Amino acid sequence: MDESVPNRLPDGDTPYVELRNVVRTYRMGSTEVPALRGVSLEVAAGEFVVVLGVSGSGKSTLLHLVGGLDRPNAGSIRCGRYQLEALDTRGRSHYRRAMVGFVFQSFYLLPHLTARQNVEVGLLFRGVYGRQARQRASQVLEWVGLGHRLEHRPSQLSAGEQQRVALARAIVHQPPLLLADEPTASLDRTNATALLELLQNLRRQLPMTVIMVTHDEALVRPFADRAIRLRDGQVVPEA
C-alpha cells in the first residue's frame, strides 16, 4: 500500500465505484446521528482498496451503501453501470445479486448445511441449482483450499476454514465487486494473514474489485493497493 497515492485516480481512468458528496444520517428518535458527512471517493476496476478508520468512523455505513443494502440521504453512488441512489428496493436487490459479494466479520454459515451446501446457497438464489451448483461450489471451495472439507459442517471446521467457506460463497457467482467488512476480525493473526493472502491470489485470477473495511491497518497494509481513511464520517485527505 503506497501512502503517496491519492484518493483520486489519474485522469483518463474511469472509476468503477464513484461516490459524490454522500451523506448518510441515522435518525434515532429526535436525534440525528451523522454517519457519513459528504464522502467523495473513487475506486478503479480491479483495485484492492482498504477503508481504514476507528470504530464509529462510518466504515460499515459506507460499505452498506456501496453494496446496495442501504440508501444515502444525499449524494450519488455509481457502481459500474448502476446509479445506486436511483434504485428502489427491487432494483437494489437485482444490483446485489448481479454485482456484489459480501463477507462479514461473522461468517453467517448455516449450521445444518455442509461447506459445499453453504456455498451452493450463493447460487440457489441466483437460479443455479442441482449438479451445476454442486460442481461450481466444489470448484470454488478448491480455490480457497477447502477441497478436502466439502462435506464438513461449520462446527467441524476451524474459524479460518469457516471464513474461507464464507468467502467461497461470496465469490461463487463471480461478482465484479467484493465487499468485506472486518473479515479478519474474528480470526487469529495466522488465519487472518492466510485469508488476506488467499484474497490476493484470487484477485490475480478473477476480474474483481475489492473494498475491505478494517481497523487493523498493520495487518492489511501489505495486501492492499491503496488506503482510504475515514474520520468522523469524512475522508481524511492524503497528506
Ligand SMILES: Nc1ncnc2c1ncn2[C@@H]1O[C@H](COP(=O)(O)OP(=O)(O)O)[C@@H](O)[C@H]1O
Ligand atoms: N442503524 C444505526 N442507527 C443509528 N446509528 C447508527 C446505525 N448504524 C451506525 N450508526 C452510527 O453511525 C456511526 C458510524 O457507524 P458505522 O458505519 O457502523 O462505523 P464503523 O463501521 O466505522 O464502526 C456511528 O456513530 C454509529 O453509532
Ligand SMILES: [Mg+2]
Ligand atoms: Mg463497522
